[in-house]
Amino acid sequence: MDLKNSTILITGGTSGIGLELVRQLTRQGSTIIVTGRKQEALNDTKRRFPKIHVFQSDVSDPLDIERLYEEVTQQYPDLNIIINNAGEMRLLDVQDAGKDLENVTREIDINLTGPIRMVHQFLPHLIKKPAAAIVNVSSAIAFMPYSTAPVYSASKAGVHAYTQALRLQLNKTSVKVFELVPPGVNTNLQHDWVLPPNPSQMMDVDKLVSVAIKGLLNDTPEIKPFLVNVIKFLSRLVPNQLMQLGHREFKKFKKLNNQQ
Numbered sequence: 001m002d003l004k005n006s007t008i009l010i011t012g013g014t015s016g017i018g019l020e021l022v023r024q025l026t027r028q029g030s031t032i033i034v035t036g037r038k039q040e041a042l043n044d045t046k047r048r049f050p051k052i053h054v055f056q057s058d059v060s061d062p063l064d065i066e067r068l069y070e071e072v073t074q075q076y077p078d079l080n081i082i083i084n085n086a087g088e089m090r091l092l093d094v095q096d097a098g099k100d101l102e103n104v105t106r107e108i109d110i111n112l113t114g115p116i117r118m119v120h121q122f123l124p125h126l127i128k129k130p131a132a133a134i135v136n137v138s139s140a141i142a143f144m145p146y147s148t149a150p151v152y153s154a155s156k157a158g159v160h161a162y163t164q165a166l167r168l169q170l171n172k173t174s175v176k177v178f179e180l181v182p183p184g185v186n187t188n189l190q191h192d193w194v195l196p197p198n199p200s201q202m203m204d205v206d207k208l209v210s211v212a213i214k215g216l217l218n219d220t221p222e223i224k225p226f227l228v229n230v231i232k233f234l235s236r237l238v239p240n241q242l243m244q245l246g247h248r249e250f251k252k253f254k255k256l257n258n259q260q
């Protein structure tokens with residue numbers, strides 16, 4: 001992809017992977033549009049990167065997506081890339097009855113339904129461009145279900161499957177479909193976890209996004225750091241052992257969660 005001459009919309013671009021995408025794509029010379037739920041965070045991101053454009057929008061709200069489409073395509077008709085990055089990850093015990101039915105599926109609404117709706121809404125615009133792209137951010141957990149985050153695991157497995165199907169359907173169009181597959185990454189995604197991850201097992205966000213930029217420039221459909229390639233290989237070779245290894249964390253989480 002020609003990133004320098006692209007207009008790129010990034011959902012969830014005020015923190016974590018999204019914010020680092022803003023930083024590195026700005027260096028590429030891209031025109032950047034950032035969305036997020038919190039106006040204060042958008043304002044802060046705009047102060048840090050004055051050339052970007054910001055819109056308050058919640059990917060879990062279909063009315064917000066409709067409004068975002070109307071505003072963005074009118075103001076920035078050259079939009080040709082969307083990056084579905086907005087996401088949430090929670091550690092959940094399925095036996096904890098404290099979450100109501102609407103709350104317990106929040107990650108599905110944000111991580112999976114959000115990108116599907118974004119694609120459905122923006123595809124008629126993108127498909128008219130001579131060169132366009134959709135980038136969906138999934139997770140290594142799509143290949144290795146993580147029992148401590150069951151709904152997140154389901155959402156990212158769904159993103160992976162949806163992206164593969166989307167790529168096949170659009171393979172005769174001008175719209176390229178990319179999947180960015182991060183491993184664990186040091187971001188604020190984990191800031192309120194009762195069981196913090198081991199930082200030594202996490203990838204630095206700047207390194208992940210450098211891999212992402214290189215993959216987009218080289219038109220790599222499934223963009224994965226080396227660690228994710230290892231996880232994907234092991235998920236085929238020893239899937240049960242890999243899941244059980246991750247499940248050790250659930251026992252620690254359940255104990256800590258019960259103490260709260």
